[in-house]
Amino acid sequence: MHTSTEHALRLLRLMHLVSPSLPVGGFTYSQGIEWAVENGWIRDADDLEAWMADQVGSSLPYLDLPLLLRMQTATLERDRAMMSDWVDSLLAARETAELRREESDRGRALADLIIAWGLEDALAWKPQLARSQTAGFAFAAASWRIEPRDAATGYTWSWLENLVLAGIKLVPLGQTRGQQTLARLATLIPSAVDAALAVTDDEIGASTPALAIASSAHETQYTRLFRS
Secondary structure, three states: OOHHHHHHHHHHHHHHHHOOOOOOOHHHOOOOHHHHHHOOOOOOHHHHHHHHHHHHHHOHHHOHHHHHHHHHHHHHOOOHHHHHHHHHHHHHHOOOHHHHHHHHHHHHHHHHHHHHHOOOOHHHHHHHHOOOHHHHHHHHHHHOOOOHHHHHHHHHHHHHHHHHHHHHHHOOOOHHHHHHHHHHHHOOHHHHHHHHHHOOHHHOOOOOHHHHHHHHHHOOOOOOOOOO
16 A cells, blocks of 8 residues: 555544544543533633643643553553553543543443454453543554554544533533634644653653542532533
8 A cells, every 4th residue: 555545544544533423422521521610610711721721731641641652552562461551550540430430431332343343353452442442542543553643642632622512512602612712722732742752651640630629529410411
């Protein structure tokens, strides 16, 4: 296959993997935004942008993205024990029951989809992939030979888009204002990925107290549209 065609196919595979239409339930989660809106922490587009920018700058580059990259390496090396270890690390870092449940629920859905796609050894890897949607994303990206930087960029975009769309519904925001917010936040992604690529094993870890409080409180919120 010609190099330009290979590149185009990898790009299309990445677009498929980050599509909001992927049947893994991403649109059903707000990761604490619902409670933050209910209690006045997020009142408008500026508040939502600040909430998301804080996580893009302080959490994703030191936890989610470094682990995604290591899970991709584990896939390429066909090392399921390594994958399990990194999944354990990610789940341990999820600070609430809701966030852990989201990781595993979406993991099971994505694992089933990966098997349906017919990716090599997907069924054998299901015990690891079904525990974490990040692991499933990494497995698919590695199987499709998507470059780690591109995979991390796509993963961050997908996460950001899902949560901004949740914010559009919850604040609420107009579609245009929401898309303006998303466009500004997208400019933070390249530097977040650069930071993640430089993180060593010993440096992996992050804490987001506001997210943990909002997610914990959301578990008992009286009325809810979102699962987290």
